[in-house]
Amino acid sequence: MRPDPDTARKARLDCRAGMIAPTAGLAPGFTQVNMISLPKDWAWDFLLFGQRNPKPCPVLDVTDPGSHRTTLAPEADLRKDLPLYRVWRDGVLADELPDATEVWAEHADLVTFLIGCSFTFETPLQQAGIEMRHIAQGSNVPMYLTDRPCREAGRLHGQMVVSMRPIPAARVAEAAMISGRFPAVHGAPVHIGAPEGLGIADLSKPDFGDPVQVRDGEVPVFWACGVTPQAAVMASKPPFAITHAPGHMFITDVPDSEWQV
């Protein structure tokens, strides 16, 4: 059954009206995406960064310079239909805003990249009876900055960010296979168990989002995460960038099933 397109539009209008909340579980069945807007001068570097790092940065759409429109949701306005934005100046987080219209106007030539998000395969994981702990907890998914470098592209470099979901040991293989059918939205996990192998010292202290409980018999499963571009912004210091706030995604009109292979 196709999900009802009204749910995606309504969720975006709620965001536009001022709702600020993580979007996991909202408008189920519709693709949620990460966002980064950069001055055109940085667009080549970023598109190449995505090509060279397809696991954390699968680019699903690129706007024309200066446009706030995307083919992923033709009616939407990228400047105001996300619940929360971050504004970056010289690689430093300068502001967090529910509406980016004003800062967007500072640069006439922003190119916006929309990047696949692991929320896309949460619906099929849940349909398979695998609990998403952060949704059950009503919190944001925990994300960690790893020690694994991305492949550089021009002036852009940085380390990979991962999201983590605790999965019962007997279901881990299934979770890997189900998510692996969605390569355009991070695909299969990059790491299963052994957080120290990613340089993560303490699972209870995520770098982004909220901690979740890992119960006995569960294994932490790590997926490449679309917050990686924000880590690249911090490391590479472009003069200006607008991104979504971690977990506060842009909800598109595209059904999740579109990305399944």
Added chain:
Amino acid sequence: MRPDPDTARKARLDCRAGMIAPTAGLAPGFTQVNMISLPKDWAWDFLLFGQRNPKPCPVLDVTDPGSHRTTLAPEADLRKDLPLYRVWRDGVLADELPDATEVWAEHADLVTFLIGCSFTFETPLQQAGIEMRHIAQGSNVPMYLTDRPCREAGRLHGQMVVSMRPIPAARVAEAAMISGRFPAVHGAPVHIGAPEGLGIADLSKPDFGDPVQVRDGEVPVFWACGVTPQAAVMASKPPFAITHAPGHMFITDVPDSEWQV
């Protein structure tokens, strides 16, 4: 079993030494790729064209401007390790050469794109007992210019090119599923049967490559093809481009299995 890396290197050295032949079936198990080199001024348009048209143009690597090296085969020289090159001037085929070193030197800033090729899933198809007619015939795979427009990117536009393999009706679903596991190298077919639906009037007259026999009980199966950039060159007329000759691919060191999801 991992394929023997020497077979890929030897095939490239044969090409360098002057061997001119379609590469289907050569160095089985190693990824073969399409190539296009464009002046840097056109690189953004092309990378965006690939992002917007991932079925025909899955970009697997992008060189630095002026470089003839790729991470897909670090020892190789992209100027001479393909069996046959095409040189394009203002969108017109100007030359076909077994060595592109001289024409490559005309532009100091060429950016080279390496693009997935459907030959990658031919090995698993053959392992499943599905005959590749063009390999059995010792000929080049047939390719057709369709009437299906690609999504434009800057100055680049054009119609999609497809490759065709006749498959027994009872194996078509399996062929779709096996190739579908390789989204980075064109993935599942874009069209099965009914060639007129792609604007193909006569299967015996391919636009590129050689015709193959379609036997009773077989269905023509069409995959998006990495010759699409050449159709875009003809339609969009960049001042200069070097490509591989259709079917005469670059053989990388990357095992085909790398692209399987």
